[in-house]
Amino acid sequence: MHDIVHDFARYLAENEFAIKEINSDHLTIDGSRNRHLTVMIDEGIPFPTSISGAEKLRALITFTGEGALTFEALRGLFNHCRRLRVLSFGWPDRTDHLCKEIPEGIGKLIHLRFFHLSSSQKLERLPEALCNLLNLESLDLWHCGNLKQLPDSIGKLINLRYLYTVGCSALTQYPKGVQKLTSLRDLRGLIARADRNDTKEFCLADLGNLKRLRVLHLKVVGNSIDMEQTRKAQLQDTQWLAIFLAGSIQRADIIEALDPHRNIPHLRFCSNYWFKSSPPSY
Template sequence: MYEDYIYGMELKHSKHLCSVTVGYLTAEGANTISQVKCLKYLTVSELSCKTLPETISNVWSLQALRVNHSYSLRELPQSIGKLKNCNEITMLPNSIGKLQRLRTLNLSRCEELKSLPDSIGDCQMISSIDLCNCEKLTVLPDSIGRNEKLRVLRLIFTKIERLPSIITTLRNLECLDLQGSSELVDLPEGIGNLEKLQVLNLKDCKKLGGMPIGIGQLSRLQKLGLFVVGKGEKFAGISELANVSRIGEELRIKGISHVLDPNDAHMACLKVEIENKLTEVGPKVDD
C-alpha cells in the first residue's frame, strides 16, 4: 500500500520538507506530493504505470525528478512542461530520443546543463528547443541536424562558441536566437540556405568575427541585431546587407573599418537608413 511508504496527510503539512523518496507512486500519492509546498527533490522507484501521474506537474518548486527501475514507464505527462525550476539538471538521458511525439523542449535557466545527448536527433517531431540561460552550454550535437521539423532554436545567454555546420540543413528553421552568446566566434558557412529564417538575433555576441558569405540570401530575415564586417575575404561584405530588406528592429554594425569599398558601405547602409532601421554604424568611412 502507498501508506507504507509515506504518510499522505502528514505530507501536506510538512512546511520544511524538501526531499521525498517513494517506492512507487499512484495518482492519489502524486496528488498528495503536489501539495508539499517546498519540495525540491523527488525520487520514485519501480513504477508499474506507463506514464507519470499528471498531478506531479503541480509541484512548482521541484528542481530534480529521478525515476529509477521503472520498466513500464513509456512517457511523461504533457503537463510536465509546467515545471519551471529544474535548474540543477546537468544532462538529459539518452532515452529522450524515444520521445517520438515530443514537440517542445524547454530547458531555459538550467544553469548547470552542459550538453544535449546525441539522441536528441531522434526526436523527429520536435519543433522548438529553448536553452536560454544555460550558462554552461558550450556545444550542440551534430545530431540536431536530424531534427528536420525544428522551427525555433533559442540559445540566449549560452556559452556556445560555434554552431555545428549541419545546422544549415534545417530548412524549416525560422528563429535562431543567439543574443548574449558572448563566446560565439563565428557562424557556419551555408547559413544562407536557411530560406525560412526570420530571426537571427546576434545582439551582444561580442566575439563574433564576421558574417558568413551568403547571409544576404536570407530574404525573409526580420531581426538580426548585429552585423559584423569581418577582416578578409572569407567573410561576407557589407554589400550583402543591402539584400536583407525586411529588418524591422535596431541593427548595429561593427567593423565598418574593414570595408574595402566605401561605396558598398554607403549603398548598404543607405538602404537600411531609409527605412529608419539603422541605429549604429560605427567609425565613419571616408568618402
C-alpha cells in the same frame, strides 16, 4: 454557449495540462491524459532519470536547481519523450541548471518545434544530431555564455524561423550553413564577416540567401568591407536592423554596403555591451 466553452476549457486544463513538483529520482505521468507538463524541482534534487507515462507528452517545461539536468537525465528524457513539440530548459533566474553537453539522443525528437535553452551558462556545445530535427522552428540560445560554436550541419534545419544567440560571448563565428536557413524571419546575435567571402564562416554576402528575414541583430567582424560581396546581402525587406561593428569599419560604409531600405522602420548601431546583453525592442 458560455457554459459550454467554460466547461471545455476546464476539461482541457484538467486533462491536457499538468504541473508536478519533483522530490525523487522517478517521474510518473498520466500518459492517458497529460500532454503538456511543467516540472518544478527543488534545489539539490536532480531531474529524474526514470520516467513513466511520457510517451505521448507534447510539451515539457522545466524549472530546476543547480546541476539538475545532468547528461544521464537528458539521455533518459530523450528516450522517453519522443513526441515532444516544445522543450524548454531555460530559466532566466538560474544559469547553472544544465550540463556542458546535450546527448546525441536529442536527434530522436523528430517532432520538436521549439527548443528553449536560454541562460544555460554551462552549455559548451550542441550535438550535430540536433540538426536532424527538421521540424524545428525556434532555437533559443540566449545568454548561453560558454557556447563555443553552432553545429556545422545547422543548414539542415530548413524550417527554422527564429534563432537567438544574443549573449553567447564565447561564440566567435557563425557556420556557413546558416545561409541555407531560408525560412528564418528573426535572427538575433548573428556574427558575419565583412572583409571576405569565407568558405567556412558566415559572411555578409550570405544574407542574400535569407530573403524572409524581418528582424536582424548583427555583429560585423573585420576591419574592411568587400563591397562587391556585401552588396549581395539585399536587406530591402528587413524591418528591424541592429548592428555592432567589432572592427574599425565606419557606420556610413556599412550602411552603404548593406543598403537597407531607406525607410526602414528600425535601424540602430549598438555597443558591445548592448549586443551581448540586451534584447531588441520594437
